[in-house]
Amino acid sequence: MERLVVLFSLFLLTTAKRQDLSGKMFTFPVESNTHHVVLNPEMNKIFFTVTVCLRVFSDISRFQSPFSLSLPSCDNAFSIFKENHVYILNILNEGQNFWGLKDEYNVWNSVCATWDASTGLAQVWVNGIPSSRKGIKAGGSLTGIPKIILGQEQDSYGGHFDAAQSFVGMLTDVHMWDSVLSPDQIAYYSHGGQFTPGNVINWNSLEFSTNGYVVVESKETSHEVGNM
Template sequence: MKVLPVLLIQMLTCCSAEKHNLSGKMFTFPEESDTAHVVLSPDQSKSLTAVTMCLRFFSDLVRAQSLFSFATPESSNAFLLYKQANGVYEVDQNDKFVLFRALGENPNQWNSVCVTWNSENGIAQVWVNGKYSARKGINKGKEISGAPSIVLGQEQDTYGGKFDKAQSFVGMVTDIHMWDSVLPSSEILLYMSRIPQKIGGNVINWESLDFTLKEYVILEDQ
């Protein structure tokens, strides 16, 4: 008879996570570390066969750094956006990756980045400040499945952890959205132009976000 109240409390805790509208806000990562990160809780955890993820970042780092790390129990790099060097972006899908080059960003300025992937044809593409990359294939016919662990500021070498200071992000991040489909180029260009989206991300929505700050990360006004 005591089990039911406990289960009820767990259900209420699970389903009552507070969502925050972070319009005009940003996450600031002030220093290199192997601890500071933000955990994002997605609005859905179903298997994904297509993805569009967009964010804006501001950094002066010239070394490699993780921009968006999505892990599952089966794959620490289920979907990863990793900046290897200026203008060179790595996209991982279930531990396979492709590189996109000649996509220059502006140091010490806001940069808008979107990445898309479609399981049906395996095609991935990266957009930076309105410029789009070549289209490249990765893991055609695969999907992203399993309970997600989504982290900003670090790259997950294991599910939810094993961070490396040399891969950490230093700077500011804002306007993060993720969809379970490949957005048309017209919508991506609207995002790049900072024109409000018709519909925010249905997996991660910056205007309705459940998140947890870990260690030295600051939420502040842009």
């Protein structure tokens, strides 16, 4: 029993560290309103253009949130949600649904989301296939120090999580840029080619802290090599 308590306590440690996570993934094994990963870009700037890319592996069809960026003035400043096969991009508390993007359960799916404030045009790419482009918050900007959470949706700056919106599954290769990537760069990312790592969030040099029951492990344990 004592050994089990010690092992479980290791899951609950919160320590910020910078690592190269190439070939690794975060596993979120259970639904909760506490378990999450905090990314630490430590960047106070104004974003007028954004691209976020990540890969997810899940069998959950309910609404869930793998990536949530909040600002002091806005809880859903740049958040990616998924429900069934519909992707939702919420920017500055305004959301749009992106339909008809082909993904599958229990395999790796590559997801990228882009936004250009000058036009408001936003787009979601799944496994290299683009959505229709939709307008969200033209003329807006992301201003302030961001708090970026993996595995939960922030209903306040850095917290107030809801278990019914938590991500359950595996997540890897998270990158964020302060630009809109070209279709070629998104294709390289989606299909395992050479691409320029994120200059805001870089999976190959990631500063993060795990909170609660989140496991860092090799992607090889997923036993699935497609769409990587």
